Amino acid sequence: xxxxxxxxxxxxxxxxxxxxxxxxxxxxxxxxxxxxxxxxxxxxxxxxxxxxxxxxxxxxxxxxxxxxxxxxxxxxxxxxxxxxxxxxxxxxxxxxxxxxxxxxxxxxxxxxxxxxxxxxxxxxxxx
Amino acid sequence: xxxxxxxxxxxxxxxxxxxxxxxxxxxxxxxxxxxxxxxxxxxxxxxxxxxxxxxxxxxxxxxxxxxxxxxxxxxxxxxxxxxxxxxxxxxxxxxxxxxxxxxxxxxxxxxxxxxxxxxxxxxxxxxxxxxxxxxxxxxxxxxxxxxxxxxxxxxxxxxxxxxxxxxxxxxxxxxxxxxxxxxxxxxxxxxxxxxxxxxxxxxxxxxxxxxxxxxxxxxxxxxxxxxxxxxxxxxxxxxxxxxxxxxxxxxxxxxxxxxxxxxxxxxxxxxxxxxxxxxxxxxxxxxxxxxxxxxxxxxxxxxxxxxxxxxxxxxxxxxxxxxxxxxxxxxxxxxxxxxxxxxxxxxxxxxxxxxxxxxxxxxxxxxxxxxxxxxxxxxxxxxxxxxxxxxxxxxxxxxxxxxxxxxxxxxxxxxxxxxxxxxxxxxxxxxxxxxxxxxxxxxxxxxxxxxxxxxxxx
Numbered sequence: 001x002x003x004x005x006x007x008x009x010x011x012x013x014x015x016x017x018x019x020x021x022x023x024x025x026x027x028x029x030x031x032x033x034x035x036x037x038x039x040x041x042x043x044x045x046x047x048x049x050x051x052x053x054x055x056x057x058x059x060x061x062x063x064x065x066x067x068x069x070x071x072x073x074x075x076x077x078x079x080x081x082x083x084x085x086x087x088x089x090x091x092x093x094x095x096x097x098x099x100x101x102x103x104x105x106x107x108x109x110x111x112x113x114x115x116x117x118x119x120x121x122x123x124x125x126x127x
Numbered sequence: 128x129x130x131x132x133x134x135x136x137x138x139x140x141x142x143x144x145x146x147x148x149x150x151x152x153x154x155x156x157x158x159x160x161x162x163x164x165x166x167x168x169x170x171x172x173x174x175x176x177x178x179x180x181x182x183x184x185x186x187x188x189x190x191x192x193x194x195x196x197x198x199x200x201x202x203x204x205x206x207x208x209x210x211x212x213x214x215x216x217x218x219x220x221x222x223x224x225x226x227x228x229x230x231x232x233x234x235x236x237x238x239x240x241x242x243x244x245x246x247x248x249x250x251x252x253x254x255x256x257x258x259x260x261x262x263x264x265x266x267x268x269x270x271x272x273x274x275x276x277x278x279x280x281x282x283x284x285x286x287x288x289x290x291x292x293x294x295x296x297x298x299x300x301x302x303x304x305x306x307x308x309x310x311x312x313x314x315x316x317x318x319x320x321x322x323x324x325x326x327x328x329x330x331x332x333x334x335x336x337x338x339x340x341x342x343x344x345x346x347x348x349x350x351x352x353x354x355x356x357x358x359x360x361x362x363x364x365x366x367x368x369x370x371x372x373x374x375x376x377x378x379x380x381x382x383x384x385x386x387x388x389x390x391x392x393x394x395x396x397x398x399x400x401x402x403x404x405x406x407x408x409x410x411x412x413x414x415x416x417x418x419x420x421x422x423x424x425x426x427x428x429x430x431x432x433x434x435x436x437x438x439x440x441x442x443x444x445x446x447x448x449x450x451x452x453x454x455x456x457x458x459x460x461x462x463x464x465x466x467x468x469x470x471x472x473x474x475x476x477x478x479x480x481x482x483x484x485x486x487x488x489x490x491x492x493x494x495x496x497x498x499x500x501x502x503x504x505x506x507x508x509x510x511x512x513x514x515x516x517x518x519x520x521x522x523x524x525x526x527x528x529x530x531x532x533x534x535x536x537x538x539x540x541x542x543x544x545x546x547x548x549x550x551x552x553x554x555x556x557x558x559x560x561x562x563x564x565x566x567x568x569x570x571x572x573x574x575x576x577x578x579x580x581x582x583x584x585x
Contacts, residue, residue, distance in 0.1 A: 062440075
């Protein structure tokens with residue numbers, strides 16, 4: 001996917017909406033910060049997500065970081081390939097490295113989402 | 128007694144360093160209502176010499192296992208400890224008050240723990256073992272907590288009533304303020320009936336906990352229990368006697384998902400209050416949910432084999448409130464003893480030890496059951512421990528045995544109201560034929576004396 005057309009959470013997840021489903025991954029910036037990813041834990045199919053709440057975690061050699069859902073809903077797809085090979089996230093964060101797909105609930109609450117430019121500004125300020 | 132200096136001058140210096148004027152000021156943060164205003168009924172202070180004598184007198188009232196001939200079990204066993212265990216464990220490099228983990232300075236300790244973990248894996252048939260927990264009870268409770276996060280099921284945890292009552296209390300304490308319901312499955316036949324288990328298993332059951340051999344000494348239907356458990360997606364957690372694995376199938380080979388044990392039988396003396404050893408091993412897939420320290424083998428930058436603490440991201444100093452457990456240390460010296468013990472015995476030695484226990488326990492049970500009115504409480508296979516029903520008051524009988532120099536068993540009525548007439552006995556390889564025959568004679572006479580003193584209604 002083209003990063004410029006995605007939207008972003010303040011907690012470094014990217015979000016793509018297509019055919020009523022929301023695909024979530026982590027940004028290249030986050031993947032680079034975490035460096036050597038060794039383990040990722042993703043939810044089971046059917047798990048409920050809440051905007052701003054943790055749905056899983058990524059572990060690098062030095063730290064464990066939470067993954068936050070951008071929207072209330074239900075997990076309808078999980079990328080088992082990245083569970084088997086977490087390095088895939090660093091290699092292709094916006095493509096093969098996607099994490100889960102969420103079907104938003106009716107009247108779902110959303111996290112505050114940033115545009116590509118806004119997200120670039122955020123990470124420029126953090127750096 | 129240790130000498131701890133605490134002179135007025137030292138107190139003044141410590142207060143000055145803290146920027147305080149008085150000891151009173153140091154404790155000012157404790158609200159007056161929470162403070163003890165007056166010491167209740169404390170006798171006048173003793174001199175050092177008087178105190179030393181007083182404590183020695185109190186200590187001499189303790190009876191240690193070695194003074195009497197010990198047939199006690201129930202989680203702590205009088206197994207023989209080869210001299211090599213003390214010799215290695217008392218070396219000053221290992222015998223420290225705290226376990227050093229800094230890899231640059233602690234290769235010896237880390238290697239010993241790695242070898243301990245390897246031996247525990249070989250013994251249990253599991254894929255990973257941690258560097259130990261405190262004791263068998265909390266190891267079982269930690270395993271139950273682990274099962275909650277592995278399965279993501281928070282409905283219930285099932286445990287057999289044939290598990291050590293203290294272990295069950297520990298599990299209960301861990302779960303007291305959490306969501307899952309702890310369900311105790313009764314074991315009136317001395318083992319957990321697999322059909323009873325099937326009825327209690329629900330889709331939200333995280334784990335089933337059993338002890339094998341159980342608190343009564345008997346074997347559980349572990350293969351069948353494991354299968355029924357897995358059919359419903361729950362984890363099967365087994366608490367074992369490590370010595371029994373010299374003869375019994377390894378838990379990993381009959382489908383256990385997490386194996387725990389009290390490690391005391393592996394070269395650790397019987398002592399009230401510990402230190403004991405909590406063993407925990409599991410399948411590789413659950414390693415990130417495992418509590419406690421874990422030592423890994425790797426190579427340094429020059430390619431030499433070395434050891435480090437690994438997967439510390441599970442632990443509370445890194446993961447904070449999301450840690451797998453609040454246990455952030457291990458029972459290092461006891462784990463070392465267990466490793467030396469297992470290495471000294473080897474597979475053949477462990478097998479022979481287990482065989483001796485089995486034969487001696489069965490001989491003891493057979494001989495005791497020759498006494499009129501004495502019989503086994505349960506018709507089930509047992510390893511080194513068994514449960515007897517006595518025709519007289521068990522507590523009075525045990526008291527008579529003690530006065531004859533025998534620690535003759537544990538009264539079970541304390542924990543199991545329906546087993547008011549029952550005692551459990553353990554027989555290790557350390558008991559000689561003469562000691563066993565002596566115990567049988569002592570039981571016969573104690574029961575006869577009880578019958579005369581207080582005829583038991585039949």
